[in-house]
Each structure stands twice: as structure tokens, then as C-alpha cells.
Amino acid sequence: MNAQTIAGSPREVRELIRSNKWRGITSGVAPGHVQANLAILPKELAFDFLLFCQRNPKPCPLLEVIEPGKVEPAITAPGADIRTDAAGYRIYENGQLTAEVDTIERYWHDDLVSFLLGCSFSFETAMIDAGIPLRHQETGNNVSMFITNIATTPAGIFSGPMVVSMRPIKREQVVRAVQVTSRFPATHGAPVHIGSPQDIGIRDISKPDFGDPVEIKADEEPVFWACGVTPQAVALNCKPSLMITHTPGKMFITDQRDADYAVL
Amino acid sequence: MNAQTIAGSPREVRELIRSNKWRGITSGVAPGHVQANLAILPKELAFDFLLFCQRNPKPCPLLEVIEPGKVEPAITAPGADIRTDAAGYRIYENGQLTAEVDTIERYWHDDLVSFLLGCSFSFETAMIDAGIPLRHQETGNNVSMFITNIATTPAGIFSGPMVVSMRPIKREQVVRAVQVTSRFPATHGAPVHIGSPQDIGIRDISKPDFGDPVEIKADEEPVFWACGVTPQAVALNCKPSLMITHTPGKMFITDQRDADYAVL
Secondary structure: OOOOOOOOOHHHHHHHHHOOOOOOOOOOOOOOEEEEEEEEEEHHHHHHHHHHHHHOOOOOOEEEEEOOOOOOOOOOOOOOOOOOOOOOEEEEEOOEEEEEEOOOHHHOOOOEEEEEEEOOHHHHHHHHHOOOOOHHHHOOOOOEEEEEEEEOOOEOOEOOEEEEEEEEEEHHHHHHHHHHHHOOHHHOOOOOEEOOHHHHOOOOOOOOOEOOOOOOOOOEEEEEEEOOHHHHHHHHHOOOOOEEEEOOOOOEEEEEEHHHHOOO | OOOOOOOOOHHHHHHHHHOOOOOOOOOOOOOOEEEEEEEEEEHHHHHHHHHHHHHOOOOOOEEEEEOOOOOOOOOOOOOOOOOOOOOOEEEEEOOEEEEEEOOOHHHOOOOEEEEEEEOOHHHHHHHHHOOOOOHHHHOOOOOEEEEEEEEOOOEOOEOOEEEEEEEEEEHHHHHHHHHHHHOOHHHOOOOOEEOOHHHHOOOOOOOOOEOOOOOOOOOEEEEEEEOOHHHHHHHHHOOOOOEEEEOOOOOEEEEEEHHHHOOO
8 A cells, every 4th residue: 555545534544554554655645634743752841842832833833732641632633642643753862863663652651742733735735726736746746945044933942943845836826825825824824935035044946955956937936834844953953852753754644624724 | 190091102001000100901002002911820830821722722812921930021022021011910829819919029930931811902903993893892891701611622730611701793793793803813713602692501691700791682692702711710720829910901011913913
């Protein structure tokens, strides 16, 4: 089975993952349902990280925070287990990637707090539904991501620059792209910048810091959205003794529908 | 000086308060600027309370959280001092109101975390601007507030029923009232219920649990919004050793404009 053939409700997909029958990239899986970035941190950092997310809702849109030691996302995925139901996990110790694992039961302890953060899959679906094509999807690439000179609002030990994703949008569709994504504040919301990459500290738009380069055509503007890479980058800056994340592309699939998070 | 005659920018009004020249009800003061409910709690409760607000954004719309021991709302009112710049404070010890004071310097210690929460003044201004009259303002009364059977989502030690405010709205303006208030999620946002008070556990609409009764005319529906009394009531339920709030009606005035918090 791969991402193209796997089907089912979020609960069924999580069951396939938990029983080790499938562990693929989750893009397009359980369509219409909200997928989440995962960041798991020791309790001593949890208040500062929660505050960082509260102060920076565009890069860090919180879907759910699971209380210390608890493993069930009772609000967004009742019955699920955060230790086993993402398709892959990364273990960072003192800011260094030390392992990539299928489940995190052996790293788990009662002092860990799990943060589920919105991802751009939800608003990309809305853009495509609105007739706005996304080149990185058409070419099968990862979206271009850049470290900017836009400072996040610090909280406690957490601070750092905002990371953005960039999508080239036809000039005649830029207004519509703003409108469509504004409806999804829980998944990064409206763009943070339109046009001139230099204005936000990006020197070379053809050389992303993360992801793949993408062509910008003459009738297009680069449009920039706050990116879920920001909270992970900011947290790792602080070199926490332990931080667990999902493996990029292998998101945690919640039971919530994209539509549940749309405003107006 | 009273609320009718005081004028000035938020900074000027806070300076009058700080220098003890004025301490009135803040309704209508520094019009167009966001006023905040205040809840100050010991650090040991701060993570749970922050999480409670994150899980219950309609009754608990966070404007800013000031880090432990800090007194400046650096995001919403740079230069202000949370200990002196609200027009009045209430001191609760072990869940009991023990004092009402002008400033809280003598209660302050480095372990306190200050939460600023949106208040309904912002969306009431927007409703009046949209041509939707508010009877409690016309009659000079406090809004009617009720304890409902709508449960909040618990977080740690915090749980309890949602408190709502009720405003009678002409049936032909109910849709507009939903639209207008939906634009202000940072100040309670869209209604939580329209019509039948019984459906949300209110037995007698003429007997509010807080505030004043208000007439509902034949061509009106009662419309209910999540109320900022909820977080205070929920926090006091837990009988924290110390909790400090503003005095009702004497809000903390921020530098932010209502328009800054409008979505779409």
C-alpha cells in the first residue's frame, strides 16, 4: 500500500499505522480531515512553548495540547494514541536528531506534553477547490520554505525568525488566495507577505532553505505564508533535552474536518 | 472627572489612573481601543489556565499573557504596568474576595502570571456601528449573564459551566448580529446560542445570575454570547491561594485598536 491507494476514515488509517500495516506520506490521505504537526516536549518547557504558540498563531496554530503524561488527543482524535498513531517520528536530544522511529513508546514518560499544530494541507485543499493551482503539487515537489527576517514574538526561552512557505500565484488570483486562506486561521491563515522576497530578508528566491525550488512565471507573484517548520526550528534552537516530532510528511491525522476550522 | 468626561489616548488614560487622578468605569473610555479582562494567578496554575483558555477560546479569548513576574504588557500596552494601570482590582484568596484595592503592588511577587482576556466592549461597538441597538446600554444597565449547562473543555484542575451574556436582538437583525460579531473572535466572537433559553439550561430568562434583567420584546430573540466571567468563575472554583482580577467594569485599557482584531 502507498499514499495513493490507502483509503479509509482517519480512525481506520490510524489503526493501519498502529498495527504497522502502513507507514507512508500522509498527503492526500483521509481527504477533508485536518492533519497535524507534532511537537512533544518536557513539561518544564511546556508553559513557555504554549505561550510561544499563543503569541505566534500564524506559524504555530494550536489544534490541541495534550496534558502532561496523557497520550490521547481527546479533542481532535478520541481513542488515538499519540505514541503510535503518527506514521513516523523523529527523536531530537539536546537539539540533535538522534533517531527516526516507528513508535515512541520506549521514549515516553509521564513528564511529556504533546502539541498538535495545524498544517498547510488544509488550506492547500481550499485553494485547489477555489481553482488556484499549486505548482509544487503539480510537479510532485515539496513546497519552497525560507528563513525570513521577520522575528517571532519571543516567549520565555523560545525565540527566532519566522520560516515561511512560498507559492507562486497568478497575479489575477492573488486576492482570491488571500481570501481563501484567511478562512483557515487554524492552518496558518492569510499570507504574511506578497511580492518582493527581499523585503522579508530572502536573498535568492531560487534557493529555499528547506524543500524544493519552484519556478515563478512572469504573470505570477511569490506569496508567503507562515510555516509550521517555525515552531520546530525555534524549539530546537533551545536544545531541549528531549523533543519528539513527526517525520516530515508523515503527519498525525485527526478526526476533525477542514470545514470545522473555517471561519465565515 | 467621570467616565463621560474623561478623554485621551489609552496611554494618557492609564497615566491618569496610575497617578490616581481618575478611577472610573471604563465603558466608552478611549473609544475604538481594546479593553481587557484581567486574571492574575500563581505560576503553578499558569500552564493549566493557559491551556484552559486555548481550549475555550470563545469564553476565554487571550489577548496577552505576561510571563512570570513581569509587569509590562509588552505586546498590547508597551510601557504600562499591570499592577497600577487598571482602574481597580479585586483580591481573591482561597476563592474568597478579601479586598478591593487601587493598586496591587503590595500583593505582587515574582511568581505571578498575568492573563489579559478580550471583553465584549469591542463587539458591542461593532454592533452599534452596524445599526444593532443594545438595550442594556440604552437603559444604562449591566448586560444579563447566565450560568448555562454548556460545559467548557476542562484543562488540568480547571473546569466548569460556560457563562453567557444575553442581548435581545430584533429577529430581522439576528443574521447581521451573527455576522458582525463573527469578525471579532478575540472578543468572544459569534454567538453560542440563539433563541430558546431552556436549550442551554436557563430556567428563567428574567432572572440573570449576574448583571441586570432586560426586557425581550415580541419581535426579538434572545441571543447568547460566551462571557468573560467564565474564566474567572472557573478559576475561582479551584480556590487558588491567590487570584487577582480587575474590578468589574474597570477594565485594563490596551493600546490595540478593535480593528486590529477583526478578521476579514
